[in-house]
Amino acid sequence: MKKNNIVLVGGGSTWTPGILKAMTTHLDQFALNRVVLYDVDAERQNVIGEFAKILFQEEAPEVEVAYTTDKEVAYRDVDFVFCQMRTGGFNMREQDEKIPLSLGLIGQETCGPGGFAYGLRSIRDMVEMVNDVRRLSPDAWILNYTNPAAIVALALDRIFPDDNRILNICDQPVNLMRSYAKLIDHDVNKLEPTYFGLNHFGWFTAIYDEDGNDVAPKIKEIALNGGFSPVDAEQRDQSWLDTYAMVEDMLKDFPDYLPNTYLQYYLYPEYKLAKLDPHFTRTDEVRAGREKKVFAECARIVENGTASDSSVVHNDAHGDMMVEVAASIANNLRKTYIVIVRNDGIVANLPDDVMIEVAASLGKNGPAPYAVGQIDTFYKGLIEGQHAFEKLTVEAYLEGSYTKALQALTLNRTVVDAKKARQVLDALIAANKDYWPELK
Ligand code: G6P
Ligand code: MN
Numbered sequence: 001m002k003k004n005n006i007v008l009v010g011g012g013s014t015w016t017p018g019i020l021k022a023m024t025t026h027l028d029q030f031a032l033n034r035v036v037l038y039d040v041d042a043e044r045q046n047v048i049g050e051f052a053k054i055l056f057q058e059e060a061p062e063v064e065v066a067y068t069t070d071k072e073v074a075y076r077d078v079d080f081v082f083c084q085m086r087t088g089g090f091n092m093r094e095q096d097e098k099i100p101l102s103l104g105l106i107g108q109e110t111c112g113p114g115g116f117a118y119g120l121r122s123i124r125d126m127v128e129m130v131n132d133v134r135r136l137s138p139d140a141w142i143l144n145y146t147n148p149a150a151i152v153a154l155a156l157d158r159i160f161p162d163d164n165r166i167l168n169i170c171d172q173p174v175n176l177m178r179s180y181a182k183l184i185d186h187d188v189n190k191l192e193p194t195y196f197g198l199n200h201f202g203w204f205t206a207i208y209d210e211d212g213n214d215v216a217p218k219i220k221e222i223a224l225n226g227g228f229s230p231v232d233a234e235q236r237d238q239s240w241l242d243t244y245a246m247v248e249d250m251l252k253d254f255p256d257y258l259p260n261t262y263l264q265y266y267l268y269p270e271y272k273l274a275k276l277d278p279h280f281t282r283t284d285e286v287r288a289g290r291e292k293k294v295f296a297e298c299a300r301i302v303e304n305g306t307a308s309d310s311s312v313v314h315n316d317a318h319g320d321m322m323v324e325v326a327a328s329i330a331n332n333l334r335k336t337y338i339v340i341v342r343n344d345g346i347v348a349n350l351p352d353d354v355m356i357e358v359a360a361s362l363g364k365n366g367p368a369p370y371a372v373g374q375i376d377t378f379y380k381g382l383i384e385g386q387h388a389f390e391k392l393t394v395e396a397y398l399e400g401s402y403t404k405a406l407q408a409l410t411l412n413r414t415v416v417d418a419k420k421a422r423q424v425l426d427a428l429i430a431a432n433k434d435y436w437p438e439l440k
Helices: 016-025 043-058 088-103 112-136 151-157 174-181 214-224 238-253 263-267 269-273 282-304 317-330 376-398 404-411 418-431
Strands: 004-009 032-038 064-068 080-081 140-143 166-169 192-198 201-208 335-342 353-365 366-369
Touching: 004 016, 004 317, 016 032, 016 043, 016 282, 032 043, 043 064, 043 282, 064 376, 080 112, 080 317, 088 112, 088 282, 088 418, 112 140, 112 151, 112 376, 112 418, 140 151, 140 317, 151 166, 151 335, 151 353, 166 317, 174 192, 174 201, 174 214, 174 317, 174 335, 192 335, 192 376, 201 214, 201 376, 214 238, 238 263, 238 282, 263 269, 282 404, 317 335, 317 353, 335 366, 366 376, 376 404, 404 418
Parallel strands: 004 032, 004 080, 032 064, 080 140, 140 166
Antiparallel strands: 166 335, 192 201, 192 353, 335 353, 353 366
């Protein structure tokens, strides 16, 4: 098995310890020669980087481990780029959540005006990353988890249409699958989904077990009877428990398919708005919880010189998925994953240039998506509106167009009112002046 050189972009992230642990536990499936952590934030990178050295020293000493803030070092001679950057960090995530909420609109990392703002920030750094990687490692696979994945995927498809080694992925379908599996007490690795939609905007149409039975009806029945309250497989924090509880509401109203949890913001914006606290958003919750815990724990490990007794490096779905996806490509395993690809006829009644999220077999030539066929009017209508929002967001960035930005926000189901769209756009422009192109 070939030994791979990896760079993890966003190496100072709270998710990194779990990803590193997933690397050391999957060495039999995904062999490693070198792991480099890269981040623009030296302080965060140092803590997690020192932790990485200890973890690998204890669990896989044959793998070379380094960390850097120099992209020339980071991107040289790599086989896989695992990208999970967050332009503007948690400070800007907080703005994305709190500015819309202060104006009576949904404030969320990837949905609505928050996702729009984050999208305009992410595109510039993502384009720079792809150009740098292609200069230094022309054949590397770029596995991108950077958010908002829908907007990032669309922008990269526009800017690098011929680059077929960029794959955009989200862990939410896998997180959901784990939760579903838990509800029916089934091994998640034995379940195979069919799925369609946009990123953070899709539906499971069926979930097959190893005998070929669709278990989605059984999952729906349990979910419709309070199955998700107060249980979910992620168990991150209260806000995630609230999120999973909304699956029941969505199934009551729209029983066809199992929804992605992010649809709650688009289907019930008023209800969700009433539930969100403009002074304590998800960023505050993450800062007080995961961020604090991960950094304190990594510092402790560095001080003790051992990670063997550590709690931050438990196997999480996100890390496992990132490594398993890379393994499926590197070793041509052709396993099924839900990924983001150009539509090109997969959903027969949607345009070719929509970046859809769909199940695909993943091998050395990338994803081979499974056909979906025609989708019904309700779903088609929702997707077309959301795609128009995403497309106008990307075009607003590329053309520096205020008008397109305003059109995008007006189309978003969490905004709708054009006066509110203008108000939130102007506030976001002021907050993002260091990150966005000028919108004229
Ligand atoms: C899920 C989504 C990601 C998102 C993350 C936020 O995993 O798929 O796109 O970034 O949740 O998680 P957090 O715990 O930071 O709110
Ligand atoms: Mn996601």
